[in-house]
Amino acid sequence: MxxxxxxxxxxxxxxxxxxxxxxxxxxxxxxxxxxxxxxxxxxxxxxxxxxxxxxxxxxxxxxxxxxxxxxxxxxxxxxxxxxxxxxxxxxxxxxxxxxxxxxxxxxxxxxxxxxxxxxxxxxxxxxxxxxxxxxxxxxxxxxxxxxxxxxxxxxxxxxxxxxxxxxxxxxxxxxxxxxxxxxxxxxxxxxxxxxxxxxxxxxxxxxxxxxxxxxxKSSLIKRDEDKIYAIRDYILHNLHQTCSLIDLAHRFGTNEFTLKKGFKEVFGTTVFNFWNDTKMDQAKRLLLEGSLNISEISDRMGYKNPRHFSAAFKRKYNVIPSKIRN
Missing domain, CATH: 2.60.120.280 (Regulatory protein AraC)
Structure with missing residues (x-):
């Protein structure tokens, strides 16, 4: 062949x-x-x-x-x-x-x-x-x-x-x-x-x-649906950032209502649940790779305090980051 x-x-x-x-x-x-x-x-x-x-x-x-x-x-x-x-x-x-x-x-x-x-x-x-x-x-x-x-x-x-x-x-x-x-x-x-x-x-x-x-099929018009996907891509490439829904919507030429409704309709979850879940998944991958310490991973995920990162990680996986590494 x-x-x-x-x-x-x-x-x-x-x-x-x-x-x-x-x-x-x-x-x-x-x-x-x-x-x-x-x-x-x-x-x-x-x-x-x-x-x-x-x-x-x-x-x-x-x-x-x-x-x-x-x-x-x-x-x-x-x-x-x-x-x-x-x-x-x-x-x-x-x-x-x-x-x-x-x-x-x-x-x-x-x-x-x-x-x-x-x-x-x-x-x-x-x-x-x-x-x-x-x-x-x-x-x-x-x-x-x-x-x-x-x-x-x-x-x-x-x-x-x-x-x-x-x-x-x-x-x-x-x-x-x-x-x-x-x-x-x-x-x-x-x-x-x-x-x-x-x-x-x-x-x-x-x-x-x-x-x-x-x-x-989505009820969104194609222009708005494209913006929802562009926002998803932005989140994936800016996990460490903090951004309000209004700022995020305005960045991509839409409004808060369309963003909240559209994101839930297209992806079945809220913007911030997706942002947090993706951030924690990436953090878990970095922990398992072992090349960065917990403080460095916390900083890369946009947390100013490693304790806040550990608390968020435990809420997601019901275990603290150090236990995952061990």
Whole structure:
């Protein structure tokens, strides 16, 4: 099975990989590789993990300009696609329309022997893709659903298609699992067991969201929904900051009511619960890594007094930070 990615303008092949047949077999091994993007295209990486019937790929890329690439594949795959940031479009003779993804969107794609071109737009691209062997994927597909039956038939007839006609928004639960996958530091068999569980959990959330369909759609207009996701990104990159709801709303051109209502609707929690939970999760990770002491972690999380940090940590995990480290 071969994947080829090339720049037709200058006649240069960027990636050409021969995936072994064991890519789709349950042989118990894990294979990993990292491909780096270099000038003149930009900078960044794409990390691939292969085992059994699963291929995970995720990357973070900064582009110097819009990038147009051509691609060819000679195998079938079901792809769980998540665009965390940036824009991309794919045109292929297998699809009747251009398939475009924007920030915070996901879908499931069945691709049969693809050939076409892709355009990446945006200075920063961040995505995660999980490719599954079609026969392996069908084991997880529920019965007695028109949507899932149509997708199952498309796989059997080898007709490339999308699971949902419209992309869905990545939920908070999905984000948490995506981060777990990208930051997994386990090795060997333990890593495989962990990632298999996370892939199954992520697929469950996707299928549930597709099944609910109408009830999962936000009542917010797209402009306000984009602001809610931008606020979430700001929090993730500024965990140490303290900011009122009014200041946070005004920073992104919205109001306190829309922020409170929209954040709860999109992510199922309040702004400050999300901020605190994310902060404590990061603190726990730093404690387990052991490279910083408790006072340094407290300072990094924005606490002026380590005792206040310890009290907040205990409320979250019912144990003080020093016990976690020990």
């Amino acid at each position: 071969t994947l080829r990615l090339y720049d037709e303008k200058i006649g240069q092949t960027l990636i050409e990989k021969e995936y072994p047949d064991t890519f789709f077999l349950n042989d118990g091994d894990i294979r990993e590789c990292i491909t780096y993007l270099k000038p003149p295209y930009g900078s960044g990486f794409y990390h691939e993990i292969c085992f059994g019937s699963v291929h995970i790929g995720f990357g973070n890329i900064s582009l110097a300009h819009k990038l147009l690439l051509y691609f060819e594949t000679d195998f079938d795959s079901v792809e769980m696609h998540f665009t965390l940031h940036g824009k991309s479009s794919a045109i292929s003779e297998n699809f009747q329309k251009t398939v475009s993804f924007e920030s915070y969107q996901h879908n499931i794609i069945y691709a049969h022997h693809m050939r076409g071109k892709m355009e990446f737009d945006g200075s920063d691209m961040k995505l995660l893709e999980i490719n599954l062997a079609p026969e392996f994927f069908k084991k997880f597909l529920p019965e007695n659903s028109e949507l899932f039956d149509i997708f199952r038939t498309a796989i059997e007839d080898q007709n490339s298609c999308l699971m949902a006609p419209d992309h869905h928004r990545i939920s908070l639960e999905m984000y948490q699992i995506l981060n777990d996958i990208m930051n997994c530091e386990r090795k060997g068999t333990f890593k495989r067991i962990y990632l298999e569980a996370k892939v199954s959990e992520l697929l469950l959330l996707q299928l549930e969201q597709f099944f609910k369909n109408e009830s999962s």
